[in-house]
Amino acid sequence: MPSLKDLKNRIGSVKNTRKITKAMQMVAAAKLRRAQEAAEAARPFAERMTAVMSALAAGVGTGEGAPKLLAGNGKDQVHLLVVMTSERGLCGGFNSSIVKLARTRAAELTAAGKTVKILTVGKKGREQLRRDWGSAFVGHVDLSEVKRVGYANAQAIAREVMAAFEAGEADVVTIFYNRFQSVISQIPTEQQVIPAKFETAGATALYDYEPSEEAILADLLPRGVATQIFTALLENGASEQGARMSAMDNATRNAGDMINRLTIQYNRSRQAAITKELIEIISGAEAL
């Protein structure tokens, strides 16, 4: 049975925790709005880009002489998994869900006799993957100093990935991230970026191409990789804040429940102590 003083301290500390989680929730809400706006603002570019590229890809085809980023290098041996997670914790199952998906995929690939390499973005995923897949790590992108993810960050990652592809160190590149659905729901997603995959485009619009279809496609494919990574980073950013917001909301509510329970316990023991004292006084008086 904890003493009254202990209980009082406990209530005080849980109250402080509640203040912190409440503040974190509000910060996450503000950041979420900004992250959503950024994702929204990036959408027109990504959509246009994909539309034009899929039209071009349908025209050029994946036959002989097609750009390698589109057709692949003919092999399917080395898989590079780019796992995007957050730099900070306290965001519920956000990181675990991506890591879980990546882990399953990596295990499948290994079982199928493929080689798996892992590039991590964000340190939380790296920490979780280190134990099982530490030997597969080929690099890490640290975004902890980055306040606001920009296209330049995506380009840097894209360059690294493409360099690995061109050097023959990776045949297939897949990115793992959380697609933002709503504050309470983020969907872990895997997306193959190299070789590029497009939904089969509809009828190709009649365009003149300058300089030529092939040249434009060759120019666009690297940008397409960067754009896909950028979109993923933004979605991930929004998802992270959404996950944090709901996690902190839960934490705040739990802290409230806990305070209620502790307060009841505190009042009961206080009353018990008073009653006990009264009984002692009365029985002492009666004994006289």
Add this chain to the structure above:
Amino acid sequence: MASTVQFDLVSPERRLASFPATEVQIPGADGDLTAMEGHAATITSLRPGVLRVVAADGIKAFIVTGGFAEISATGVSVLAEQAVPLNELTPAALDALVADACEAAAVNSDKDAADKAVADLYAMRAAAAI
């Protein structure tokens, strides 16, 4: 009043401009071209240069570093990798762009293309100074 086309300029991070324009001068990879209403549907990639848009309220200019433009009879969409309105451009920012390109040229395997990008940027700086 000349007839207009719908002009959109988007960069990966945001939509920079969207308004009706009478003509759009685009720094295409194969040379400059001007799109007006009724232009044949064309997709062209961009070289670093100055994009000029003639609209009802005057000429607006933007610096673009690459990307592509989609021209149809009724609209022009420019998808630029990086785009900055000319009047917001500072010499320091321009120098940073040139420095980036030079750095890329130093490590790029495709020497010709990289050198061309640097040359285009120098040309762009000269054009922007006017």
